[in-house]
Amino acid sequence: MSKKYVDEYEKAYTPRLVMEEASRCLLCLDAPCSSACPAGTDPAKFIRSLRFKNVKGAAETVRINNALGAICARVCPTERYCQAGCSRSGIDKPIDIGGIQRYITDYEDALKMDTLEVKEANGKKVAVVGSGPAGLTSAAELAKLGYKVTIYEASNKAGGYLRFGIPEYRLPTEIVEKEIDRIVRLGVDIVLNTRVGEDITMDQLRKENDAVILAIGASKGKMLPMFLNNKKAVLAVDWLKKVKSKKGNIKVKENVLVIGGGDVAMDVVTSLKLLGCPHVTDVVYEQFSEFKASKKELMGAQEQGVTIIDGYVPVAARGGQVKFKHRVINAELKIKADLVILAVGQYVDANGVDVEIDRNEVKAEGVQVANTNVFFAGDIAHGEKTVVWAVRSAKEVAYRVNKFLGGK
Numbered sequence: 001m002s003k004k005y006v007d008e009y010e011k012a013y014t015p016r017l018v019m020e021e022a023s024r025c026l027l028c029l030d031a032p033c034s035s036a037c038p039a040g041t042d043p044a045k046f047i048r049s050l051r052f053k054n055v056k057g058a059a060e061t062v063r064i065n066n067a068l069g070a071i072c073a074r075v076c077p078t079e080r081y082c083q084a085g086c087s088r089s090g091i092d093k094p095i096d097i098g099g100i101q102r103y104i105t106d107y108e109d110a111l112k113m114d115t116l117e118v119k120e121a122n123g124k125k126v127a128v129v130g131s132g133p134a135g136l137t138s139a140a141e142l143a144k145l146g147y148k149v150t151i152y153e154a155s156n157k158a159g160g161y162l163r164f165g166i167p168e169y170r171l172p173t174e175i176v177e178k179e180i181d182r183i184v185r186l187g188v189d190i191v192l193n194t195r196v197g198e199d200i201t202m203d204q205l206r207k208e209n210d211a212v213i214l215a216i217g218a219s220k221g222k223m224l225p226m227f228l229n230n231k232k233a234v235l236a237v238d239w240l241k242k243v244k245s246k247k248g249n250i251k252v253k254e255n256v257l258v259i260g261g262g263d264v265a266m267d268v269v270t271s272l273k274l275l276g277c278p279h280v281t282d283v284v285y286e287q288f289s290e291f292k293a294s295k296k297e298l299m300g301a302q303e304q305g306v307t308i309i310d311g312y313v314p315v316a317a318r319g320g321q322v323k324f325k326h327r328v329i330n331a332e333l334k335i336k337a338d339l340v341i342l343a344v345g346q347y348v349d350a351n352g353v354d355v356e357i358d359r360n361e362v363k364a365e366g367v368q369v370a371n372t373n374v375f376f377a378g379d380i381a382h383g384e385k386t387v388v389w390a391v392r393s394a395k396e397v398a399y400r401v402n403k404f405l406g407g408k
Contacts, residue, residue: 004169004275005169005243005271005274005275007169008170008172009169009170009300012102012106013100013102013103019051021095022050022051022100023051024095025051025095026087027048028087031043031044032086032087033087034082036082037081037082038388038389039391039395040065040392040395041062041066042065043100045061046104047097058104059107060113063113063115063116064115066137067136067179068137068179069104070105070178071133072388073099073105074102074175075166077294077295077296078098078296079094079296081388083097114182114185116144116186118143119144122146124147125148125149125208125210126142126147126148126150126401127149127151127212128212129151129152129196129213129216129353130214130378131151131158132160132161132378133378133390133394134378134397135378136179136180136183137377137390137391137395138394138401139183139186140182140183141394143188145407147405150189150191151189151190153191153192153194154193155192155193157192159176162387164241164245165241165244166244167243168244169270169271170267195352201352202352206373210373210405211405212374213374213376213377213401214353214362216349217379218346218347218379218380219237219346219348220237221235221342221345224342224344226314226315227317227340232319232337233339234339234340235342236260236264236265236267236341236343240264240267252275252276252277253337253339255278255281255337255339256337256338257282257283257337257339257340258341259341259342260282260343261282261285261286261293261310262293264346265282265293266294266301267297268343269282274304279307280304280305280307281306281307281335281337282301282308283312283314283322283335284309284311285312285313285327285344287311287327291310309333311326312324313325313327317340320337321335322340348360348379350380355376355380362380367381367393368404375400375401377394
């Protein structure tokens with residue numbers, strides 16, 4: 001087992017250091033950090049509570065607003081959202097909101113706090129398809145309102161990409177399991193090994209429930225045609241799942257080429273380095289000014305010594321040898337590797353769910369399929385494709401479902 005891979009990459013705050021960081025907060029009256037949080041976790045409020053040593057109150061704020069608070073604290077690209085809005089940026093640097101939130105949720109876990117409360121059962125049932133961040137959040141929000149919620153998950157374990165995709169050093173499996181346990185304690189049932197369209201139909205779900213929420217993610221990796229049937233090429237999502245399921249206990253090749261420049265690609269290249277791969281080269285379609293990966297993930301890869309070449313497109317492949325051409329200048333590049341990992345995007349497998357998908361999103365206005373009791377959230381909804389945005393999407397859908405079913 002690779003100790004580097006299973007140890008959290010970022011160190012947690014000590015009590016003294018987290019108080020020092022919280023004391024930097026300017027206590028803005030109309031805090032831009034809270035306005036900029038997609039999930040509505042209200043960082044201004046929980047930082048204010050922490051600053052005045054009310055850690056329990058801070059934990060209550062995080063958890064009431066975000067059922068996946070401990071997960072978002074670790075994987076949210078805060079530099080795009082809350083920290084981008086932080087007023088402190090104009091003085092020195094933004095408050096480390098993600099780090100503070102992690103400290104608070106770790107404190108909550110240590111005290112075995114159970115903040116979320118459930119209202120009296122209202123007799124109505126909701127089915128959720130998919131147990132990723134959107135599915136879990138929508139289930140939690142509706143369970144709190146008294147709905148009987150059942151999640152249907154095709155895999156043998158719940159969590160979706162949280163469990164199978166995000167590397168252990170960024171998001172430990174233990175954290176995912178604890179967040180799921182909190183949601184189950186709200187009365188949510190999770191039915192595993194059940195694929196909609198095979199083991200149960202959408203017609204059954206619609207008839208047996210007052211509402212159905214589709215929260216299926218873009219979990220399938222895209223394969224470039226030139227790599228079809230290439231024994232030296234694998235998909236990033238499949239490789240990440242294998243590594244995480246084995247807790248990093250795998251052998252890696254000496255020389256690995258990764259193609260792609262998003263967060264998934266950064267997860268792959270950093271994982272390779274932490275697992276001991278000496279030569280990791282990442283070739284990216286985007287130039288650095290267009291990079292899709294979060295700055296934090298990009299910096300993490302660079303700190304590990306990953307070679308990143310920007311602006312090149314693969315044009316031919318044979319075995320482990322790949323030829324690239326630059327998008328702008330007249331330049332070619334050839335790289336020969338022991339293994340090629342493709343992180344060039346993912347797509348939604350909507351077989352069996354009876355909705356029309358266009359460019360990985362449900363072809364419908366808003367969050368409801370017209371003239372049905374079917375709603376949708378997460379990757380297949382309109383909006384950004386991050387965990388924190390999935391939480392936002394799921395909270396909105398829970399609100400819409402509640403209103404649709406006559407709730408206040």
